Amino acid sequence: MEKSLNSNMAQSPLDWQRILDAVSDGMIITDRDFKILFCNRAFSVLSGIESANLIGKKCHDVFSSELCFSADCPLTQFPAAGQQLVFDHEPHCKNGKHAPWIVTITAFPDANGSIGGYVEKFTDASAFRRVRQALNRSHDRLRKNMGAIIQAMSTTIEKRDPYTAGHQRRVTKLCRAIATQMGFTWERIQGLRMAAAIHDLGKINIPSAILNKPGPISEHELAIIQMHPRTAYEILKDIQFPWPIAETIYQHHERLDGSGYPRQLKGDQILLEARILAIADVVESIASFRPYRPELGLKAALAEIESNKGVLYDSSVVDICTSLINRSGFDFETKVWRQYQRP
Ligand SMILES: [Fe+2]
Secondary structure, X not given: OHHHHHHHHHHOHHHHHHHHHOOOOEEEEEEOOOEEEEEOHHHHHHHOOOHHHOOOOEHHHHEEOOOOXXXXXXXXXXXXXXXXXXXXXXXXXXXXXXXXXXXXEEEEEOOXXXXXXXXXXXXXXXXHHHHHHHHHHHHHHHHHHHHHXXXXXXXXXXXXXXXXXXXXXXXXXXXXXXXXXXXXXXXXHHHHHHHHHOOOHHHHHOOHHHHOOOOOOOHHHHHHHXXXXXHHHHHHOOOOOOOOHHHHHHXXXXXXXXXXXOOOOOHHHOOHHHHHHHHHHHHHHHHOOEOOEOOOHHHXXXXXXXXXXXXXXXXXXXXHHHHHHHOOOOOOOOOOOHHXXXX
């Protein structure tokens, strides 16, 4: 009984129409010249066009979009039968209706194995789009909150350590300028900015008497100071940032030749983000006032990175940093520096 029902269904065009009308996605079948041979009820509902006004027409008689008659039209890009394309599409129907669709097109073979025509499936993507917009809004909120938390951490450190107040902000500015010149994506720059903004977070664990000591420091005090990258890493390591923020901060006192701390990493073991942060940190520190010495200025800072280029500091980062300061007019205090705003 089951077998005979299936055979009858396969032989009756009317039954195929009924079956495909029960499919919730819109469907059309075209010949190899894109002439519409069949459409189901869902497609008529999606497009707002009766099937009688679709059969025998070509897709560009029914829709208009920037893809029509262009080399980008997906239908012109099928190399062989049996292949499938899926793409987002929001065409205007000739009746004025338009909606976001996800279109799946499958080429089917003729008797010789060449492309005989196409089965096109149209899924209403309005709901997907609403979900995507809600996700984007939620993502934006999360990003803003993450930025606010980073800012709060940064302020906390600087409240405790007034001599380096502004240091992290200025280091962040130079990191951003260097990374932009190096062709980092906007997204990657955000990660570096956040790392730079709290790179001295671990100093929260250093007693103020050591942090703000005006004179020379002992070996023991130096050992305590040198713990701050690891302390920051311990604080941050379990936060699921989309960037290697904890690791970048952990490495910001490492040097190319392995003479840095705390792990004596060398060369490529050090993240590029950390190599940039290291140079921005050194330049800002030398250029600015410290409790144990007056400010030395940008000239002295550049002399330090130039003389240790390729030994302690990444050569390409040094070159870009030097060029930014000497030729592009970078300075730490100018508030708006248009060429480095978000594209
Ligand atoms: Fe540091």
